[in-house]
Amino acid sequence: MNTLSNGIAGRVCIVTGGARGIGGAISTRLANDGAIVAVIGLPADRDRTESLRASLNGSAENVVFYEGDVGEYERCTKAIEAILQEHGRIDCLVNNAGITADHTARKMTIDEWNAVLQVNLSGPFFMIKAVLDAMVAQNYGRIVNISSVVGLSGNVGQANYAAAKAGLIGLTKTIALEVATKGVTCNAVAPGFIATEMVAAMPPAAIERAVASTPVQRLGQPSEIARTVRFLLDEEAGYINGAVFNVNGGWYM
């Protein structure tokens, strides 16, 4: 392993959905800081990972793509096996992959409910389950789950998303307790409204409302989430465990 002088260099980090949006910013930040980044994503993320690599100066070879759907446990374990085989260890896991399927509860279909819970809540559980033995065995691990301000506040039209993201906080705290003495930490970052394709998919009027209702009067940037994730993944962040770090421009306190 490389020198660990900056708290992350040489570490093997998994970023689910790490090819674009917030995940892309996380992959970029970690690769630039010298980490080895394994992006797990859907088939469409393969090309996106290529473009991301192309945008990196000098650290492109630090980013590797593994196809996998986090909503399917067998696919998660397969990807993890491949990563372990290739790199010998897994130090950090960032559960970032997420989807929305917005409708008010009255109109929401059962499929929409299940699909969002599967990816946004079961996905992180499957991934954690797949890496946890390796982390405990090496007595080191950093897990960060990307929750959302909506998991704390609720939001009209997002019963499924809010439930999944709130559930993720319960999962975070439980894992934190279960492995607290094993050198592994588990924390959550809860972003506010961040300028990515997920938010671009909202109707323009809704985006305007989101900005207007954010005390600092702007959307956040993916890099602003990435640096908080990076902070929590640092070797020296070992006493931060079970915490939820809000990055939301004051939208929810």
Place this chain on the structure above:
Amino acid sequence: MFKGKVALVTGGTRGIGAAITTLLATEGAHVAAGYSRGKESAGMCQAKLASMGASVSVHQGRVDDPADCARVAQEVLDRFGRVDFLVNNAGITMDKTVRKMTAEDWQTVLSVNLSGAFHMTKALLEHMIERGSGRIVNISSVIGETGNVGQANYAASKAGLFGFSKSLALEMAQRGITVNCVAPGFIGTEMVEAIPKAALEKVIEKIPQRRLGRPEEVARVVRFLLEDDSSYITGAVYSVNGGLDM
């Protein structure tokens, strides 16, 4: 990282505050560290950091006295021209169950821990507004979230800091000033060493990670929140507590 910046850290010459002072000074900031009665530890802290080539000044003043806060703020502004960061860290405990706690015990802890942050903030806020930028970090405590037997006054003061910080965060959101709290768990400082040994062992039993935190582990969270790039973080509470009562 903080070259050219000026920080004021109350209670900045001992314990967690000294770790904050050290880290910010190491990053190139000038740190004005406040103290109230610990003249000796203040002198030692300054000498140690000066010998490392860091730029640190120490300032006597009680945060529970608005006039002292105004004077210290003026002293720092006169000498260093600006204040970019305010870290309200000074704090005390006077532990007793409510049945035994006197009105004075209550008042004293609230005056230092909660009103102290208000007074010091007041003394620097107009300056920060004028410059259109600033970072305020208030050191609260896990006890402000959970409460604790024998700490009604302390818990109330630390929970009060959450309400103070969030209100100020909203008031300052469009002025380039962020206001956040860091909530430490049990950290190995003199404050914790004051806990009787048997009681301390019980405390550690309750911490999921089975150890006290180090002052440096709190300081790095403070540093993170002070960075320019943290402008989208405001009104937040960042815990660093080894998994205790999350």
